[in-house]
Amino acid sequence: MDSEQQLRNEILERVFRIYQLREETKEFIPGKTRVHYSGRVFDEKEMQALVSCALDFWLTLGPKGSEFIKNFLDYTGMQYGLVVNSGSSANLTAVSALCSAQLEHPLLPGEEVITPALAFPTTLNPILQNGLIPVFIDIEEGTYNLNAQKLEEALSGKTRAILFAHTLGNPADMDFILDFARQHDLYVIEDTCDALDSRYDGKLCGTFGDISTFSFYAAHHLSMGEGGAILTNHLPVYRQAQSIRDWGRACWCQTGEANPNGACGHRFDHKYKNLPYGYDHKYVFSNIGYNLKPLDLQCAMGIEQLKKLPLFTEKRKQHFHMLYRALKKYEADFILPRTLLKADPSWFAFPLTVKPEAPFTRRDIVSYLEEHQIETRMLFGGNILKHPAYENIRYRIAGSLDCTEQVLENTFFIGVYPGLTEEMLKYVIQTFEAFINQH
């Protein structure tokens, strides 16, 4: 009779064959095959990890989640981390944790958070969802990051935090931001959803702030299908983030863990305010929380993806430089991406801004590229305040938003992700050439 292990090996072998069959039929036909701006890049290892995890049938967050977060902490050198079900959930958890009444100096409703107006919606939303007031500042031309010089102008007696993304993987001015935050006792929240493995002054993005967030959505640097994470070096912030993620409960024992072996060690021996003595710590709720946990299946995939991260980063950099070298000659028409001296980005994508004096518009070039099967995207919300959802929010603006407006009107991006090939990138470059020659 077959043992379970034999059957499992057989299944995994067949999964490998399916992967190989799919690979054999892949072919790039210029002008016919879509050149995506991003996508998941995987091999049989991810498929086998997922199937094997499904066979384990654990389902909820468990051993694979613990293994992933341990590996992620080892990679980043951070002390505490949590997996969540998306980058958006990571942002919601991070900001909500800083608002927890369990912290010594929580953010309070009505207090202000400085943030760039060029934003992905769920970078901004947790500020609003927690009753905080966003104070919008402009970005810098070419880096697309918050203009740190504008922080001073945005400051008020109510400012408590700075929340920003390293736009498209391009590291923000961390020296300036951290100095400013220290000087004014502000929390720094780094949205690193698009900047995994980018570095500033040799240090990984997402390791500077009080808390940082990551996305493992299919299109990102590392994929779990959907997924995200939070990192911090502050134990109290980590505890509240875990509580917010896990229904708001006070206990930080893992699912299935119980006294005396549980991590908290105090399951039945406390008196919590109005609750009876010894009320089960697992059902004591200290925050108004959510359930934002991912499945173990997602983490099984993440474990395999993390091993490939250095190779992914190398490819992203190669692809970016290949495009940069080729498109530099069109600088009269486009603002090319710019980085700070200390920045070493692992680019999420390649942003371009059509200059006002160019003989074509963004709509012209984007339509042309799309017609030629080259995928493009706008730079997130452009000026997020122009979107219907934000018509009635409470906010302040500090200074002009001229560069943000320029992004709204004239910026788009194309892909550099590791799934692209040299052949595809050459086709992208030729298509730019053909377009420019027509104008």
Ligand SMILES: Cc1ncc(COP(=O)(O)O)c(C=O)c1O
């Ligand atoms: C800067 C930024 N923050 C947050 C998110 C949200 O991540 P997710 O799609 O995993 O919810 C994204 C999504 O692409 C993003 O670009």
